[in-house]
Amino acid sequence: MHSPVLVLKDSLTRESGSKVHRANIQASKAVADIIRTTLGPRSMLKMLLDAAGGIVVTNDGNAILRELDLAHPAAKSMIELSRTQDEEVGDGTTSVIILAGEMLHVAEAFINKSYHPTVICRAYTKALEDAVAVLDQIAMSIDVNDRAAMLGLVKSCVGTKFTSQFGDLIADLAIEATTIVGVDLGQGLREVDIKKYIKVEKVPGGQLEDSKVLKGVMFNKDVVAPGKMRRKIVNPRIILLDCPLEYKKGENQTNAELVKEEDWGVLLKLEEEYIENLCMQILQFKPDLVITEKGLSDLACHYLSKAGVSAIRRLRKTDNNRIAKACGAVVVNRPDELQESDVGTGAGLFEVRKIGDEFFAFIVECKDPKACTVLLRGASKDLLNEVERNLQDALSVARNIIKNPRLVPGGGAAEFTVSAVLKQKSSSIEGIEKWPYEAAAIAFEAIPRTLAQNCGVNVIRTMTALQGKHANGENPWIGIDGNTGAITDMKERKIWDAYNVKAQTFKTAIEAACMILRIDDIVSGIKKKQASGAGQAPSKPKIEEEGDADNEQMLPE
Known part of the structure; x- marks a missing residue:
């Protein structure tokens, strides 16, 4: 008798083809829309209720996404993105989601025109290589020992956070702590382990100004x-x-006999x-x-x-x-x-x-000392938790600069420069990949556009003015001042981003967008609920064995 084969009935629901692509893109866009308003210094806060009934108020992209409970697999992989970004470089968690969402959004038009996802991914990968090359060109080096420059840099990276109202405090603490725990490995290399050797102690009471880095x-x-x-x-x-x-x-069970x-x-x-x-x-x-x-x-x-x-x-x-x-x-x-x-x-x-x-x-x-403690004081636990989240970001920024002391302009200037250069390059690309490549170039503008939206200025005017400034490629440092929405030179305003945060953001976002585009089947082993039994639990699959009809097993419904 031939060996029995298990046949699963009614249990697999399957969606495939462009239907899946559209569903995935919609889910990813929904996640990006949740996060969008938390980008930049004028960002909104989100109030989250966690499972235990506690409240978290934050504008840290990663903290928000961690609390979301989503069922859609593509949306879950978007959340994974921000976690990866946070572990890798500790900053840019919001930008990476917005950029990935935008990359998928512009790809939708090509899916509708029956472009093959592989073609779109090839164009995106090419765009990513060129974007990183552009970043390399506009990056400028910084002296790690120049305290004022470092302070300005960390401040501009953490300026979007809630604690920016306390001025230099957080940036000061971060630079001091990372400088203490930095270990020289020789040949100009430095190792800074902020997770292991910097401890943040939160003690409610006192004022935030009492916070300090302890030399010990x-x-x-x-x-x-x-x-x-x-x-x-x-x-x-x-x-x-x-x-x-x-x-x-x-x-255990040791007996001592005392006579x-x-x-x-x-x-x-x-x-x-x-x-x-x-x-x-x-x-x-x-x-x-x-x-x-x-x-x-x-x-x-x-x-x-x-x-x-x-x-x-x-x-x-x-x-x-x-x-x-x-x-x-x-x-x-x-x-x-x-x-x-x-x-x-x-x-x-x-x-x-x-x-x-x-x-x-x-x-x-x-x-x-090669280890230190940051003592945070503040009015309430909630405030301290938010300050700690911001401090972790500031520490990561300081660590990134010590490891790779190069800067790119903030305020959406880097993205605009990349976008302008890629648009010019797209005209020289042969074949069908030209259009997705150009779309990817336009997608980079999502970051400055979101910044302008959050400032409350006229988005179309601002974007048109910026495009005019960048079209002739004169000054790659022109961007949006996140506080006022004015178009200014980022060098003068001292608004920077660390080079490896930007590079990592681009890589993570585009690679994730390619991965989601390549999904053409979602197979789920859970049977969909019937309309009649809406309140009942989904029924278990029936299992039959071929060649042995008597042995048919019905799992209880």
């Missing part, structure tokens, strides 16, 4: 025995451990000796502060406090690594492996302070 680390812990241990030590010697300072308990009364005393003595031994190994290095990621028993606490040593227990691993980077200590796994070189002596001050109701430990005034 702070964490939400107090010493183990506040009465006996010092809470302020100048130039402390710090030992960091990754092991418990308590007696090793036996594995005589004295055996109990022997057991206790063993435990005491073990802990005393541990503490003596640590104390011979004369530390002032011992920090462990694991537990610390009362007995160990007694020995340490008697020797005048402060101790902190159960610290997060990430915090411990940050302290190690800040004060030059090495995290040690066993006390008997301690060496003099593992002791951190780079910190100038250890202090426990009370902020509000909680105690925070500060290890600050470090000589050459």
Whole structure:
């Protein structure tokens, strides 16, 4: 008998061809329309209700899209775009969605004229190569050590955010923090790990102006025995451990049989000796502060406090690594492996302070810290969350510039220049790809157009004036001032974008648009609901086995 073949009935719904293309383009445009009003300094805020009933008020493209709950697969892949952009370069999350949406929008006309998607994608890929080449030409270098230029740059990138009303504050914090954690790799290369070595601590209360970058680390812990241990030590010697300072308990179901009364005393003595031994190994290095990621028993606490040593227990691993980077200590796994070189002596001050109701430990005034903490103060949790989101973007911008110190004009000037150059090039392209290439060139204008819309100026007049300025290719730095909507020179206004953010935006948007255009089938394994049973759950598929009619299985409806 031949092997049974499973046949799924009624279960596959399938859409294909241009119908799918149109549906995908519509879905992507809908996502782009949600985000569109949050571009630029005059952007609107969105109020989102999350699953837990909390409220988020933000204009950060990525934060908004993260909260959306969408069913359409193409719309989901658009959301994935902004997340990729955020992880890669940390900025341009709104632009990438608007640009991808526009690329798909201009492709719709060609789909309707029965162009093959491959032709459109080929033209788009060519347009992308040329666009990046144009960016290369107009990019200008910047000196990373020039604080004023860096400040202007980070400010213009974060100027679109909610916290721009606080002036230089966020940009200042970002530049200071990234400068601290930057590590020279030689040959002019620098590595800046902002996720690992910059911690943002949000403490409600106080004013936003009280926020500062600490030359060191702070964490939400107090010493183990506040009465006996010092809470302020100048130039402390710090030992960091990754092991418990308590007696090793036996594995579970360990039985110890005590026959005589004295055996109990022997057991206790063993435990005491073990802990005393541990503490003596640590104390011979004369530390002032011992920090462990694991537990610390009362007995160990007694020995340490008697020797005048402060101790902190159960610290997060990430915090411990940050302290190690800040004060030059090495995290040690066993006390008997301690060496003099593992002791951190780079910190100038250890202090426990009370902020509000909680105690925070500060290890600050470090000589050459490679990790830092940004302390944010503010009126409410919501405000602090928004400030933190903006700060993360500012940190990413500062990191991008340190890694690749080149700038392109902001305010839609870069997009307009790219668009003008591509339009000229389109006339020299042979064959059918000429039209999609030209459409892609026009699509780049979506960013300046959206900027103009959000400023509330006359869009058609502004765009026509800009096109006139860029048509003769004189000055690639003419763009829209996002605050007033006036057409100005971006160099004079100091409105910049980082080169690799722009390049990444173009690449991500066009590649995603090509991917969505190439989808010609959506096959879903869920049966559509019948009109009559609108309130019922979708029925399960029936499964039949060929060649064995008796064995027909009906899954319960």
